[in-house]
Each structure stands twice: as structure tokens, then as C-alpha cells.
Amino acid sequence: MSATFLGMPPFPTAARTALANEQLRSNLRHATGTIRAKRAVVVAEVDDWEDLRTAGAAVKDAALRHLDEHLVVLEQALTARGATVHWARDAAEACAVVADVARAHGVDEVVKVKSMATQEIGLNEFLADRGIAAWETDLAELIVQLGGDLPSHILVPAIHRNRAEIRDIFRQRMGAAGRPAPVDLTDDPGDLAGAARLHLREKFLRARVAVSGANFAVADTGTLVVVESEGNGRMCLTLPEVLVTVVGIEKVVPTWSDLDVFFQLLPRSSTGERMNPYTSTWSGVTQGDGPQEVHVVLLDNGRTRALADPVGRQALRCIRCSACLNVCPVYERVGGHAYGSVYPGPIGAILNPLLRGVGSDPQTDSLPYASSLCGACLEVCPVKIDIPSVLVDLRRQVVDAHRRQRVPTPEATVMRAAAWAFGDARRLSLGERLAGLGAPASRWLGPLVPRWSSSRDMPTVPRESFRRWWRRERAEGGRS
Amino acid sequence: MRVALMATCLGDLIFPDVPRATVRLLDRLGVQVEFPMGQTCCGQPFVNTGYVDEALPAVRAYADAFSGFDAVVIPSGSCAGSVRHQHSLAARRSGDPALEAAVAAYAPKAYELSEFLVDVLGVTDVGASFPHTVAYHPTCHSLRMLGLGDRPRRLLEAVRGLELVDLPHALECCGFGGTFALKNADTSVAMGLDKARDVVASGAQVLVAGDSSCLMHIGGLLSRQHSTVRVMHLAEVLASGDGAGS
Amino acid sequence: MSARDDILAAVRAAVATAPEPPAVPRAYRGHPSPEGLVDLFLERVADYRATVMRCAPGDLLATVERALGRRRSVIVPRGLPIELPYATTDSGHTATELDRFDAVVTTAAVGIAQTGTLVLDHGPGQGRRALSLVPDRHVCLVRAGQVVSGVPEAIARLDPGRPQTWISGPSATSDIELSRVEGVHGPRTLIVVLVDGA
Numbered sequence: 001m002s003a004t005f006l007g008m009p010p011f012p013t014a015a016r017t018a019l020a021n022e023q024l025r026s027n028l029r030h031a032t033g034t035i036r037a038k039r040a041v042v043v044a045e046v047d048d049w050e051d052l053r054t055a056g057a058a059v060k061d062a063a064l065r066h067l068d069e070h071l072v073v074l075e076q077a078l079t080a081r082g083a084t085v086h087w088a089r090d091a092a093e094a095c096a097v098v099a100d101v102a103r104a105h106g107v108d109e110v111v112k113v114k115s116m117a118t119q120e121i122g123l124n125e126f127l128a129d130r131g132i133a134a135w136e137t138d139l140a141e142l143i144v145q146l147g148g149d150l151p152s153h154i155l156v157p158a159i160h161r162n163r164a165e166i167r168d169i170f171r172q173r174m175g176a177a178g179r180p181a182p183v184d185l186t187d188d189p190g191d192l193a194g195a196a197r198l199h200l201r202e203k204f205l206r207a208r209v210a211v212s213g214a215n216f217a218v219a220d221t222g223t224l225v226v227v228e229s230e231g232n233g234r235m236c237l238t239l240p241e242v243l244v245t246v247v248g249i250e251k252v253v254p255t256w257s258d259l260d261v262f263f264q265l266l267p268r269s270s271t272g273e274r275m276n277p278y279t280s281t282w283s284g285v286t287q288g289d290g291p292q293e294v295h296v297v298l299l300d301n302g303r304t305r306a307l308a309d310p311v312g313r314q315a316l317r318c319i320r321c322s323a324c325l326n327v328c329p330v331y332e333r334v335g336g337h338a339y340g341s342v343y344p345g346p347i348g349a350i351l352n353p354l355l356r357g358v359g360s361d362p363q364t365d366s367l368p369y370a371s372s373l374c375g376a377c378l379e380v381c382p383v384k385i386d387i388p389s390v391l392v393d394l395r396r397q398v399v400d401a402h403r404r405q406r407v408p409t410p411e412a413t414v415m416r417a418a419a420w421a422f423g424d425a426r427r428l429s430l431g432e433r434l435a436g437l438g439a440p441a442s443r444w445l446g447p448l449v450p451r452w453s454s455s456r457d458m459p460t461v462p463r464e465s466f467r468r469w470w471r472r473e474r475a476e477g478g479r480s
Numbered sequence: 481m482r483v484a485l486m487a488t489c490l491g492d493l494i495f496p497d498v499p500r501a502t503v504r505l506l507d508r509l510g511v512q513v514e515f516p517m518g519q520t521c522c523g524q525p526f527v528n529t530g531y532v533d534e535a536l537p538a539v540r541a542y543a544d545a546f547s548g549f550d551a552v553v554i555p556s557g558s559c560a561g562s563v564r565h566q567h568s569l570a571a572r573r574s575g576d577p578a579l580e581a582a583v584a585a586y587a588p589k590a591y592e593l594s595e596f597l598v599d600v601l602g603v604t605d606v607g608a609s610f611p612h613t614v615a616y617h618p619t620c621h622s623l624r625m626l627g628l629g630d631r632p633r634r635l636l637e638a639v640r641g642l643e644l645v646d647l648p649h650a651l652e653c654c655g656f657g658g659t660f661a662l663k664n665a666d667t668s669v670a671m672g673l674d675k676a677r678d679v680v681a682s683g684a685q686v687l688v689a690g691d692s693s694c695l696m697h698i699g700g701l702l703s704r705q706h707s708t709v710r711v712m713h714l715a716e717v718l719a720s721g722d723g724a725g726s
Numbered sequence: 727m728s729a730r731d732d733i734l735a736a737v738r739a740a741v742a743t744a745p746e747p748p749a750v751p752r753a754y755r756g757h758p759s760p761e762g763l764v765d766l767f768l769e770r771v772a773d774y775r776a777t778v779m780r781c782a783p784g785d786l787l788a789t790v791e792r793a794l795g796r797r798r799s800v801i802v803p804r805g806l807p808i809e810l811p812y813a814t815t816d817s818g819h820t821a822t823e824l825d826r827f828d829a830v831v832t833t834a835a836v837g838i839a840q841t842g843t844l845v846l847d848h849g850p851g852q853g854r855r856a857l858s859l860v861p862d863r864h865v866c867l868v869r870a871g872q873v874v875s876g877v878p879e880a881i882a883r884l885d886p887g888r889p890q891t892w893i894s895g896p897s898a899t900s901d902i903e904l905s906r907v908e909g910v911h912g913p914r915t916l917i918v919v920l921v922d923g924a
Contacts, residue, residue: 016666020490027903034904051753061747068737087729138903139910156901163902189902193910200911205821221886231859231897231912238855239821247519249733260881261754264890267841271900274770275841278912279892280855286889288818289854300729310744329653333670370664372657372671373528376625392566395530398744415531422489422520423537425545432493456672456700461492467486470515474503 003150004125008340010366015334020102027162035326038272039380046268057384060233060317062251065308070219070252071298071319077222081284083294087392088246089104089303091121097297098123098211102132105242107209113226113233114138115213116154116320117246117299119342134211135177137202137232141198152336152344154322155270160335163187174199186477193230200232210236210291214247215266215319217296220255222283223294227266229277237280243291248299250307261317263384269407270321302355311393312354317383318347324377324387330370338369346377350390358394359401368394425467426473484549485513486542486590488559488692489521491542494504495577495692498577500553501719502593505608508723509601513553516545519573522564524556527570529659535570542567543582551589553596557622558658560592563670565625592622593715594631594690609721611641617675619691620653632690632714639717647687656697669701676701679709690714763839767873768920770842771775774895775908776916786867790831793865793917799828801861803853806831807827808867816857824860830913831865832858835890837873837920838880842895844868844918847888855891861868864913866893869921 008014018024043049063070075085088094094117102110110127112118112134124134124145136145143158144151147169151157158166167187174181179202181195212233216225224245226233237243244286253259267276285294307313325331325345336344340363341352349367356364368391377387402409408416421427452458464472483506487499501560506513518541526535531724542563546552554560562586570584616636655661655671662668673698675698679687685708689695692713699711727735737918760766768778781789787808792802800813801824810831833851834844848854851867858864874880884890897912908914 012664012666015664019666019670031904035900037903046755047752051751054674054752058683058750059745062750065741065744065747066872067741068734071734071737087733089729089732091731099515137897137911138901156904158901159904166902168567170830189905190909191909192902193899197910201825204911205825218886220654223886230899230901230910232910233856234859234891236913238859243876247546249737256886257878257881258750262846262880263877263881264754269494273774273894275838275843275892277774277896277898280890281886281892283887286848289848289889290856298733300733300736301862304733304740307737313740313744329655329671330664333674334667369532372620372655372660372668374620374653374657376651376653377618379624392528392530392569395531397530397534399530410865411529412531414530415526415534416719419531419534419537422523423541425520425541428489428493428520444825450771451662452700454665455669455704456697457703458700459696461494462496463497466492466499467515467517469496469519470503474515474516 003148005150005340005342008363010139010362011338011370012366014338014340015370018334018338023162024160024335025333027160029333030254031156031159032326032332035272039269039323039326040193042268042274046264052261052265053382053384056382057264057317058251059258059261060383061253061269064316066251067249067252067307067411070254071249072218074217074222076253077220078284079297081222082221083284083296086295088297088299094121094297094299094301095123095126096296097295098246099127099130099132101242101244102127102209105209105377107132109133109135110209110211111135111137111203111207111208111236111240113210113212113228113236114141115211115246117213117248118211118344119151120178121246121299121301122442137200137203137236139193139230142200143169146177150337151342153325154320154343154345160337163192166192170195178203204235205237207240209242209244210240211235212243212245214245214251216253216259216262217251217258218259219246219252219254223256223281224283225259226280227276229271231278231313234278234280237282238290240294241291244295244297246297246299248303250303251279266319266321269323269380269382273311305357306354308352309354312350313388314385315347315350315354315390318351319383321379321382323382327376327380329374329376330372339370346371346387349383350387350394353394368398421451429467481550482548483511483513484544484546484552485515485651486522486552486554486559487515488554488556490692490696491555493691493694495713498555498692498713498715501713501715502553504689505606505715505719506553508607508719509603511601515680518545518573521599522559522562523570524558524566525658527562527566532573533574537575539570539583539652540579543579543586546580547586551588551591551596552586553591553593553599555593555690555713556692557592557619557626557628558693560590561621561625563587563590592626592628594628594635595626597635599633605638606635606718607721607723608718609640609670610717613643613645613685614688614717615645615647615679615682617647617654617694618650619689619694623651625691635714635718636688640721642717645682645684647684654694654698656694658693663696668697672697672701676705676707680707684709687711688717690716731789760839764870764873764920767837767839767842769840770839771895771918774842776918778918779918780922783864783923784808786919786921789919790865790867793919794829794831797828799826800831801827801857802831803851803857806833807851812820816853817841821856821860827861829863830858830861831835831867833867833871836880836883837868838877839873840876843880844893845884846891846893847884848891849888855889858891859912861881862913863915865917865918865919867921870923896919899924
């Protein structure tokens with residue numbers, strides 16, 4: 001039932017397929033337009049929004065600069081409060097911890113809170129291979145899981161689906177996973193949410209093991225935080241006997257009071273609300289309240305690689321709000337699947353290459369180019385990640401990684417020739433004469449022409465360049 | 481004050497009417513502008529595609545041509561942004577401290593045209609007249625990299641006979657994006673078609689912007705659709721008329 | 727090397743030459759409390775489709791009874807400041823048992839005016855976390871003196887040693903076409919009873 005991003009083609013190819021899907025384009029236009037407007041309203045009512053952004057970036061930078069110390073403090077605080085702390089270098093190690101806990105309790109199912117980290121490590125597929133069903137309980141994740149689909153947005157993984165499509169998925173697939181959808185289910189969002197409530201409640205009430213991620217991990221108090229809307233998070237964090245939380249190491253903030261920045265920045269940037277309906281905070285085991293066996297998996301999986309990148313490390317400030325997706329003109333037109341990762345959009349275009357490294361996989365190498373560098377993402381980012389600058393630096397890394405290639409790419413050849421021409425104005429003038437003025441610009445662009453002119457007319461090169469005009473009109477007239 | 485014009489490679493070779501209009505406009509405002517013949521390109525197409533080493537010859541050419549001027553007027557938000565914010569990247573990579581120092585000295589003196597007019601010369605009414613309905617596309621680098629704000633609009637609003645209409649979704653990128661237009665041509669065109677639709681919906685006869693590159697993209701799409709809407713650079717509009725109004 | 731040692735070593739290597747970031751600017755803290763804090767709180771609570779009731783301390787019991795309507799299947803935590811004769815006091819009921827109750831009545835630790843948020847720290851009168859989660863109607867009592875201006879004031883007042891639930895309106899989702907719909911897994915009805923002068 002589950003799909004995979006493995007083997008996705010590079011971005012331009014995947015984008016072409018997505019662009020041809022009119023339904024997708026219209027769903028995305030509607031959804032991103034809605035959320036953009038909501039965000040703008042609630043951000044505008046905060047007078048000190050820029051101060052908050054500055055503070056948010058600074059807290060994360062400070063945490064990352066001394067991440068080793070904060071992780072050790074976090075581990076101590078969690079252990080002191082009865083949690084078991086595990087460390088995972090990569091996806092396989094993290095998945096194995098979860099599977100071992102499930103196996104130790106003899107369960108064949110776990111309930112899950114929506115979590116980017118567990119998607120990133122492919123936990124559901126790993127558990128399924130070992131006979132353990134992982135039930136997604138967030139509404140959008142449920143839609144994606146039941147539909148055998150892939151997530152296309154960080155906050156709203158089913159953003160590419162409209163209400164009619166969701167109703168059909170519920171009608172056709174819910175029965176196989178548990179309580180079926182009511183036969184008279186309409187496509188009213190309230191009805192659809194009601195069907196999910198009934199379907200999942202039996203799972204919440206019987207589940208013994210839950211798996212979550214965490215939006216924040218507070219080092220000094222060992223507090224974990226889950227920010228959500230529906231209450232599925234509270235169900236998973238509270239009702240089962242055992243809780244395993246998978247936390248990327250970059251989620252650490254040094255102190256409890258640092259949360260006062262992020263509890264303001266995140267909901268307004270993410271769902272466009274003053275505050276999300278539910279936020280749960282907990283630290284280890286609380287006697288008589290909630291899970292009595294608590295595990296925390298601290299996950300690297302490429303984060304230390306990203307941390308070592310002097311320009312790119314700022315991407316680890318990301319609090320997964322997805323504001324950058326919602327304002328991105330590229331994302332709005334192609335959707336999330338084209339990015340080939342659970343992290344799509346502008347943040348995905350930098351985070352995936354930073355986590356995986358560039359220079360070996362064409363799909364990853366295509367992501368830094370999946371942007372017109374318009375800068376709308378930086379404008380809305382609550383922690384001021386300069387995504388355009390990181391994109392440009394990653395492009396440099398992609399090019400540099402291929403510099404020692406024996407046969408240069410056609411692009412590299414063109415760039416080198418152009419670099420030579422632009423190194424000296426006399427060469428430029430010579431090139432001008434050779435190419436012939438007054439001809440269509442296609443004479444210069446050669447093999448790139450079809451990519452431009454399939455939909456766009458090409459300008460005609462003028463009979464006289466500016467510098468020739470200047471020389472004729474001005475220079476010889478004695479002015480400069 | 482010694483003022484130089486950077487024509488930009490696109491302006492020099494493909495759209496010479498734009499730097500010519502800039503010269504005409506500056507003449508009218510009494511600014512004696514020089515055109516250093518050694519200039520080539522700002523280097524942005526290289527940097528933004530990842531070819532930082534390849535940008536270096538262009539950056540050096542700029543340093544040779546423009547160091548020593550008090551102001552360099554650039555009729556392109558994108559190229560001005562490149563000089564101000566990206567030349568330092570290439571210079572640092574070169575490991576040449578002299579070049580780094582040169583960049584640090586000249587970068588703040590690069591002005592996009594509307595910045596030069598409004599901030600340096602202190603004018604918004606340049607004496608132009610242009611009796612047409614106009615929509616203004618702010619272009620991303622002008623808007624976000626340089627933070628030009630309402631300077632271009634103020635200049636346009638002061639033009640005699642010009643009626644400025646609102647462009648729907650004006651702040652959204654047109655999809656040009658330099659080599660993005662070629663490397664991700666399908667997405668670029670999809671973005672551009674939406675922009676072209678908004679331009680037509682605005683009811684404007686002329687679309688004005690401060691970047692020839694974006695105009696080449698939007699104009700190419702409009703022209704393919706046989707639209708009657710023309711595209712013009714801000715400099716061309718500001719240089720139009722006989723200057724009698726000023 | 728253990729995964730722990732490897733990760734910590736990789737972190738240290740990654741940041742070894744990173745510049746020391748500047749101190750965190752806290753200009754966002756310490757704004758004066760706006761006038762009409764309680765009114766703002768109630769306005770913002772209502773904005774997210776919670777029902778708001780307001781009463782004097784002497785009218786609390788009657789107000790809660792109105793909030794419950796004819797529901798008699800009610801569970802309450804130990805330490806609730808009012809006595810509802812028909813209510814069951816939590817004694818570690820299972821989730822399935824909790825699911826059979828129509829309503830729960832609790833107090834809260836803090837109210838946040840700017841965001842219309844209630845914070846429960848699950849002390850006496852508030853009950854364990856499952857209690858205010860599973861029943862479909864949550865009646866929450868907040869004293870006027872518990873209302874603070876914004877998130878920083880709430881964070882400063884709360885004890886991180888206790889589990890907390892921050893509640894802003896009833897359960898909701900925006901997962902279908904990004905339109906907000908109230909009522910998914912948490913209580914579908916949230917009634918906030920503000921007790922004045924206390």
C-alpha cells in the first residue's frame with residue numbers, strides 16, 4: 001500500500017509530468033492561496049514579528065553551535081526522568097530501535113503521530129517488512145497512507161488531493177484498514193473529518209505502542225514538544241503504554257524559556273493561526289499519567305553533514321512550518337512529489353542535498369536548481385533561513401563536484417567559453433561580429449534554442465550594439 | 481561626481497535601446513555619464529548556475545572598468561544585485577585580497593536606475609511623458625534583493641499622461657530566473673504564462689519593469705500569444721517625451 | 727565507537743570552526759500587558775469556536791451546570807473546586823471507559839490572552855492528560871487572575887517539570903484543501919468558563 005520516492009527522476013522531468021496534471025495545479029493553487037492569505041493576516045497582527053524572527057534564528061544558531069553539549073544535557077535530563085535514550089547514526093539504526101521496542105512488547109501494530117523524521121527514515125515500510133502495521137493518525141497522513149500515495153507537503157501531506165478525491169479514497173480503502181467509512185459519506189470536509197474520527201478511535205483505544213516525532217527537544221529540562229491540531233497527537237502521546245519518539249538532533253533548543261519564541265513563530269507561519277489547537281509537552285515518564293515506558297531516539301541521518309556546511313548549516317534552523325512551500329511559485333505549480341523527498345519545496349531543495357551530499361545522484365543534484373531564486377521563501381521564513389543563498393552555494397558545490405570529470409558537460413563547456421568572452425570586452429566585440437548582428441538571438445544560443453523558443457518568442461539581435469553606438473555617437477564626439 | 485553607466489551584457493548586445501534611453505534620461509537630468517569600454521557582464525549567470533570560477537573574469541572586468549567611479553548606474557535590478565551582493569563571493573573564492581578589497585569598495589556604489597534617480601539625484605519627476613496605460617512588474621531581485629520598494633512606482637506616477645494600473649499577483653516571480661528559464665524550461669514557462677495572463681487581465685497597454693531579462697521572458701510569451709501588450713524597460717518610459725515637463 | 731560517540735564526534739568536528747553566534751536578542755519579551763486582558767482572552771477563545779461563559783465565583787456551579795446541559799455522564803478529576811453530585815471522580819479509568827463519558831470538567835493553570843489559549847499542567851483539578859482528551863465535551867474553568875498577556879508570560883509562569891497541554895479551541899484540522907474544520911479527535915466542544923474576581 002505504501003509508495004516510495006526511490007528512483008524518482010531529476011526535478012525538471014518530474015516537474016514536466018506534474019505540470020501536465022490540471023487537477024493538481026488547481027488543487028495547489030487553491031490551497032496555497034488560502035494558506036498564504038491566512039498567514040499574512042495573523043503575522044500582520046504581531047508588532048514585533050521581525051524581532052521574533054531574529055530571536056528564532058539566534059536561538060537555533062546558538063543551539064547548533066554547541067549542539068554536542070546540548071545533546072549531552074538533553075540525554076541526562078531525559079534519563080533522569082525515566083526515559084531511555086537511543087542514538088541513531090542513520091535511518092536503519094533508528095528504525096531498528098522502534099522495531100525492537102514493538103517486538104519486546106509483542107505488538108503487531110503501532111499508532112503514529114505525524115512526524116517528518118519517521119517519514120524521512122522510512123519507518124512505516126521498515127516496520128511493515130517485519131509484520132508490524134504503523135497506522136498514521138494525522139488526517140492528511142491517513143489520506144496519503146490509505147491512498148497508497150506519497151506526501152507532497154510538510155504540513156498538509158495530502159494538499160494535492162481535493163475533497164472529492166479524499167471521499168473516494170475513504171470509501172474505497174478505509175474498510176481494509178479497520179472501520180469502514182459510512183456508506184453515505186459526502187465530500188464535506190466536516191463529514192470527512194468525522195469519518196476519520198470514527199475510523200481511528202478504535203485504533204487509539206486499543207494501541208499499546210505509539211511512535212512520534214517532536215517539534216522541539218528542550219535540553220535543560222528534557223522536555224519534548226509536539227505541536228498539532230487534531231488531537232491525534234494527544235491520543236498517541238497519552239493513551240498507549242509505550243511511547244517512542246524519534247527526534248532529529250537539530251530539534252534541540254537549549255532552555256525551556258526559548259520555547260516562547262517558537263510557540264509564537266510556528267503556528268502563525270504554519271497553519272496561519274494565532275495558536276494551533278493542541279501543543280503537548282512532556283519530559284520522560286509521569287507517574288500515573290500517560291505512557292510509563294518512554295524511549296527517545298536521537299537521529300543524525302545526515303544532519304552532522306549539513307552542520308559541517310558553513311553556508312548550508314542554517315537550514316538546520318528549520319522548524320518545518322512549510323511557509324516557504326506555500327509562497328513558492330515553483331512549488332505552487334509542480335507540487336511536492338517532483339522534489340522526490342518527504343521534504344519538498346524550497347526547504348527541500350536545500351535540505352535534501354545538505355543531508356545526502358551532492359555530486360553522486362542526479363536527482364539530488366537537480367534540486368538546488370529547482371528555483372528561480374525569487375526570494376519569496378526567505379521573506380516568510382520564521383527563522384530567516386537564507387534559502388536563495390544556500391541554493392546558490394549548493395549549485396556551486398554541484399558544479400565543483402563535477403569539475404574533475406574527464407569529459408565536461410555541454411553546460412560547463414558553454415560556461416567556460418562565455419567566461420572567456422566576458423573576461424575581456426575586446427573578445428566580446430569580436431564574438432559580436434562573428435555571430436552577426438541583426439540575426440535572431442538563436443544564432444548565439446545554439447542547442448539551447450528549443451528550450452527557450454518552444455513557448456517564447458526570441459528577441460532579434462539589433463543591428464548595432466550599444467557599445468558601437470556609444471563609440472560612434474559619444475566616444476568620438478569627445479565625451480568619455 | 482563621476483558617474484558611469486553599466487549597460488549590462490543583455491542591454492549592450494540584445495536590448496541597446498535600454499542603455500541608450502538611460503543615457504538620454506541622464507543627459508536630460510544633467511548627469512554626465514561615462515561608458516567604460518572595458519565592461520562586459522556582471523557575472524550573475526555564472527554565479528547563479530554554480531560556476532563561481534567562471535564568474536571571476538567578468539568580476540575582474542567590472543573591477544577594472546568601474547573602480548574609481550563615485551556611482552555606477554545599472555538599468556537592471558538583477559545585475560545591480562549581483563554586483564552588490566555576489567561579487568564578494570567570487571572575489572573571496574579567488575583568494576586575491578586586492579580583488580576582495582576592490583569589490584568591497586565598489587559594491588556599495590552600484591545603483592539600480594530607480595535608486596540612482598530617487599536616492600542619489602533626489603528626483604521622482606524626471607520630466608517624462610508617456611500617454612499610455614501601464615502595469616508595473618516589480619521583478620524579484622529589485623523587490624527582494626535590493627529592496628527598491630516603491631521607488632519605481634513613484635517615478636512612474638510622476639510621468640505625464642501615464643495611467644498606472646494594478647497588476648494582479650504583482651509580487652510573484654515571472655519565472656525567468658536566469659538559467660532556470662532553460663534548465664527548468666517547463667516550470668519557467670508555466671510561471672510566465674500565469675504572469676502573462678495577469679498582465680493581459682490588468683488592462684495595461686504596456687508592461688514596464690526594471691529588468692530586460694524578465695521582460696524578454698514575459699514579452700516572448702506575450703508575443704507568441706499575439707498579444708497587443710508591449711513590454712518596455714523603465715528607462716525607456718522615463719526617457720520618453722521631450723522633457724518639457726521637468 | 728558507539729552511535730552516541732560517533733554522532734557527538736561528528737557534531738564537534740562540524741562546528742569546530744563555526745563562528746560563535748551573537749547573544750539572542752530578547753526584544754520580544756517584556757511588553758506591557760494590554761488593557762482589558764480578560765476581554766481579549768475571551769474574544770480570542772471565541773474566535774477559535776470555543777464557547778465562552780463568564781460568571782462570578784458564587785455562580786460557578788450554576789454556570790458549569792448550564793455548560794453541561796442535560797449531560798449527566800460526567801467525569802471530573804480530584805481537586806475540582808466545585809462538587810457536581812452526579813459526576814464520577816477519575817480513579818484511573820481505562821481509555822475505553824473514559825470514552826463512555828459525555829463530558830469532563832477541569833480547571834486550567836494559565837490562560838493566554840493574545841492567542842486565546844488554555845494551558846493545563848495536569849495538577850489537582852486538571853487531571854491526567856487522558857481525562858481532558860477522550861470525552862467529547864470539555865468544560866474548562868479559568869480564573870481571571872490566571873490570564874496572562876502573551877506566550878512569553880505563560881512560559882515564564884509554567885513549570886516545565888510537569889506535562890502540559892496547550893489548548894486553543896476545539897480539535898480542528900486544515901488538512902482538506904486547507905479549510906479549517908472543527909472537530910476531529912480531541913473534544914469537539916470546548917466550553918471555557920471564566921470566573922471573575924478570583
